[in-house]
Amino acid sequence: MTVNHWNGWLLAGVLLAAAVPQAARAAGPYAIVSGRWDNTVVVIDLAKAIDPANDGTANAVINRLRVIPDIDPRNSGIADTPASGQPVNVVIPPEGRFAYVVNHSGRATPAATEAFQHGHEGTVTVIDLRKALDPVNNGTLNAVVGTIPTGGFGAVGLALTPDGRFALVSSAEGIGNEDGGRTISVIDLMAGTAVGKVTQAYGKPGFLCPPSAIPHSAPNASFGCFADTNGVALSPRHGGYLFTANGGSDDVSVIDVTRARAGDTGAEVARIQVGVGPWGIAVSPDGGLVAVANRESARTGAEGNTISIIDVEKAIMGAKDAEVARLLVGTNNPTTATRPYAPAFTPDGRQLVVSHFRTNNVSIVDVAKAVAGEPAEIARIPLAAPGGGPSRPRGIAITPDGRYAVITGAARGASGSGVVWVLDVRARKVVGRVTGVGNEAYLLDILPAPR
16 A cells, blocks of 8 residues: 655655665665666666576576555546556665655556557656565565656656755646746655746747647657756866756756755756757766657657767856867767667766667767767767667666666567666676566666775
8 A cells, every 4th residue: 555645754864864784784785777668677686697597597686566556547436546657767875764656657557658658647656675575475566655746747857956855856748738938847755745836948049938739749840949857967166067968959958956955946057058859968977967768749749869068167157168078979970860868877987878769779878079079979889689680778777886887678568578777887798688677668767886
């Protein structure tokens, strides 16, 4: 049974991000992966994942957790129907006891999301990590301790404020449409509710905005007015600034978190133009740089092949040269679409790992060389699917020691058709593949092993 209210002990735990007891984390590290169409998050023991005996199997999966409460679509008074919430993101605070799962379609019915997967109200599920690691909870809702409506539609990105008290969640879509998202929800984790929104500015100068009719789906030439934010990343500098990958308007918003929490309508302080349709975004460990994957144009459907690197200090000031690098990745041919999905910084901030959905590979980028304008893609590693076919990599998370990048992928298919790759960043080779990981798995996070 899912708890949809917040007890005092839970609030304290969320606010203080109490450490998971050592007994519950005897092994690890673990990857916690969003399973999207399976409406699960999947817990993977990475030590088992890199064991050659387990390559291409589901042996490293220790739990598949339901994260979407049942719904009552017939208004019978009984919640007896599994929802189709599409969990697409997982965020774990440092040393946290809870994980936050972003559900793209919240509590929508399966029929509604099969008819049109966009434009549904988002939610955030809070899961207890101790219970998430306990095999007795496999296939149940037992690890869920709360569900928070975001108040927006098509939720994707989530970032936590430096004090861990608030979550900032994107709205990639409008109600009933793939276009129309222009808000960032501010969620008070202590209260377990959305307490405000940042309304983002309309899009490109000179663009007809708003359009006479909001586009229902992409591609459509009328996209460009609404930000339609996908991923978000937060730099702790100057009290916290949020950077948002605006897939609808081909730019990045810069949002003052302190002003956003206070309800200041001027919290969005700048827009930085980048490549087409940015989707994934990451901030460097020192908070000084932001990397953005330029995925595809919502107006034309043309897929991208670059990443942008933004200087945080320049962006906060609204400088025109805040984008300090834009580089071709995943291919040597500037006319080849690679569809970059997500970037991730290594813990030392020196390298970026970038996934490429269309070319089925990942890049390793030297950050200093990229910023200096030098050739910076220092490695390109193909990802082979265990059963053949395209790997279609999406999300990336890197272990705290910087040794491994964990990458989700595989095209949408049957239940359990998702795959996770474990890449040895130093050796620049895949050392493990885990099957049975959701269906069209998206973003993920790492729960570290105990120190």
